[in-house]
Amino acid sequence: MSLSHWITQLLEVALALLAAPLFLGWVNQCRAWLQNRSAPSLLQPYRGIRKLFYKEAVIAYGASPLFRMAPYVVFGAMALAAAIIPTLGTRLPVTQAADAIALVGVLAMARVFVALAAMDVGTAFGTLGARREMMVGFLAEPALLMVVFVASLISASSALPAITEHLATQATTLMPSLAFIGVAFTLVLLAENARIPVDNPATHLELTMIHEALLLEYSARHLALMEWAAALKLFNYVCIGFALFVPWGVAVGTAPRALAVALPLLALKLAVAGAGLALIETVSAKLRVLRAPEFLATAFLFAVLGLLVHLLLGA
Amino acid sequence: MNIPFSLQLLNALAALLLLLSFAMLSQRRIVTLVNLLAVQGAVLCAATLLLAWRTGERHMYVSAALTLALKVVFLPWLLHRLMRRLAVYWDTEPMLHISGTMMLGLLIVVFSFGLAQPIAALASTATRNAVGIAVAVILLAFLSMITRRKAMSQVVGFLSMENGLFFGAMSATYGMPMVVELGVALDVLVAMLVLGVFFFQIREQFDSLDLHHLESLKEDR
Numbered sequence: 001m002s003l004s005h006w007i008t009q010l011l012e013v014a015l016a017l018l019a020a021p022l023f024l025g026w027v028n029q030c031r032a033w034l035q036n037r038s039a040p041s042l043l044q045p046y047r048g049i050r051k052l053f054y055k056e057a058v059i060a061y062g063a064s065p066l067f068r069m070a071p072y073v074v075f076g077a078m079a080l081a082a083a084i085i086p087t088l089g090t091r092l093p094v095t096q097a098a099d100a101i102a103l104v105g106v107l108a109m110a111r112v113f114v115a116l117a118a119m120d121v122g123t124a125f126g127t128l129g130a131r132r133e134m135m136v137g138f139l140a141e142p143a144l145l146m147v148v149f150v151a152s153l154i155s156a157s158s159a160l161p162a163i164t165e166h167l168a169t170q171a172t173t174l175m176p177s178l179a180f181i182g183v184a185f186t187l188v189l190l191a192e193n194a195r196i197p198v199d200n201p202a203t204h205l206e207l208t209m210i211h212e213a214l215l216l217e218y219s220a221r222h223l224a225l226m227e228w229a230a231a232l233k234l235f236n237y238v239c240i241g242f243a244l245f246v247p248w249g250v251a252v253g254t255a256p257r258a259l260a261v262a263l264p265l266l267a268l269k270l271a272v273a274g275a276g277l278a279l280i281e282t283v284s285a286k287l288r289v290l291r292a293p294e295f296l297a298t299a300f301l302f303a304v305l306g307l308l309v310h311l312l313l314g315a
Numbered sequence: 316m317n318i319p320f321s322l323q324l325l326n327a328l329a330a331l332l333l334l335l336s337f338a339m340l341s342q343r344r345i346v347t348l349v350n351l352l353a354v355q356g357a358v359l360c361a362a363t364l365l366l367a368w369r370t371g372e373r374h375m376y377v378s379a380a381l382t383l384a385l386k387v388v389f390l391p392w393l394l395h396r397l398m399r400r401l402a403v404y405w406d407t408e409p410m411l412h413i414s415g416t417m418m419l420g421l422l423i424v425v426f427s428f429g430l431a432q433p434i435a436a437l438a439s440t441a442t443r444n445a446v447g448i449a450v451a452v453i454l455l456a457f458l459s460m461i462t463r464r465k466a467m468s469q470v471v472g473f474l475s476m477e478n479g480l481f482f483g484a485m486s487a488t489y490g491m492p493m494v495v496e497l498g499v500a501l502d503v504l505v506a507m508l509v510l511g512v513f514f515f516q517i518r519e520q521f522d523s524l525d526l527h528h529l530e531s532l533k534e535d536r
Binding site for chain 1: 418
């Protein structure tokens with residue numbers, strides 16, 4: 001791998017870090033428009049993060065080093081995941097180094113640290129949030145792995161860049177299995193990122209919350225990193241979706257021209273995906289927490305049906 | 316992969332049928348159940364038309380028309396009317412938890428794909444792979460009949476089973492002989508009408524459409 005590959009790789013990660021809050025801002029803006037509210041600025045998430053970085057950090061009495069460490073670990077894991085996902089190009093060093101199963105593992109590690117840190121201080125809300133997060137996680141992960149397995153079967157490789165290249169270059173065929181896992185992936189994305197049918201990202205201090213309950217004890221720079229990591233997680237999931245289902249336009253080499261094509265296409269895909277996400281959140285109602293397993297069982301069902309249909313029909 | 320587009324479309328329709336079966340299995344509202352049955356009929360009709368166009372078999376156009384008239388228009392209309400007159404809109408909680416039923420359904424799909432393998436190996440049609448899906452649709456409808464309590468949803472399960480049979484015959488041998496097809500269509504129609512009368516009788520006897528009342532032989536209350 002030459003120097004230019006590494007530079008492109010760094011560029012990709014930097015882009016993910018910078019674009020993630022912007023994407024979150026875009027989703028929030030679309031949601032506000034759809035709900036007839038006046039929309040917050042696109043840059044609002046950046047302002048929130050900047051404000052938090054200037055504040056003085058307060059740590060709960062009796063918090064262990066794990067509590068301080070967790071934001072850095074989680075943020076690092078999300079940045080690493082952003083490097084693994086082929087957002088701009090497929091022939092990049094880190095992208096080539098890990099396959100999709102490792103990617104799911106990196107995301108799981110972030111989840112474990114978030115849950116441990118939430119339980120660390122010992123408040124009721126934190127423990128409750130951690131339990132719910134693990135409940136969602138242990139149902140969403142098999143579904144996500146199933147989605148990855150079906151995509152690997154179709155393209156005969158478990159490496160994400162290879163899958164992307166295969167799907168981008170094959171002749172256009174109707175693939176029912178791909179449609180099934182597409183639905184499954186969308187459901188997993190909604191559940192994993194605490195979006196509406198499972199959790200409401202717009203509220204604090206509600207008894208049914210999951211994501212916010214985990215972060216209650218954090219303040220200042222730690223909270224900023226956690227919020228940024230959450231935005232990055234959403235960005236990462238959406239980009240995994242692009243890599244699997246709309247792979248067209250991803251640069252195969254590191255030629256500047258290919259990257260110049262990939263970048264505006266990525267922006268376009270993100271704009272459409274953000275609007276779609278806002279639409280899903282607007283038209284659906286939040287489920288009761290105890291209904292969340294049913295929601296995720298549906299995701300798993302779709303993924304397994306995709307697998308079976310692929311095995312039977314070969315498409 | 317070099318399968319022609321019409322065959323790809325047929326495979327997609329087959330997958331859609333399987334999906335609809337699962338949607339029916341998970342549905343608690345009877346109104347939606349009947350609508351899903353109508354959609355299943357429509358998908359079946361589309362698949363039959365496509366296959367008729369692909370193979371050039373005349374009689375399949377007739378069976379497509381029959382499907383459209385009977386399963387998409389008439390039976391759902393009849394069921395909606397019955398539903399309004401009997402005022403049953405919800406099934407009671409099914410015997411099994413919904414997620415449990417779904418997982419059982421997945422096992423059934425695996426089983427029926429295995430079951431259909433020898434049949435598919437013997438068949439010479441281009442659509443033989445879809446036989447597995449047809450068997451799965453039949454068994455899933457059977458499962459939904461087993462897990463439901465209300466007579467209404469059991470009838471919907473029965474009709475969905477007939478859809479599966481029809482699809483199976485279509486994908487294994489390009490449809491049954493015309494006489495058999497007409498006979499089955501007539502049978503379903505008559506069964507539906509008789510069951511419609513039967514519903515009122517059940518309700519008159521037991522004040523409900525819950526079929527577990529039929530399980531005890533005597534009225535030892």
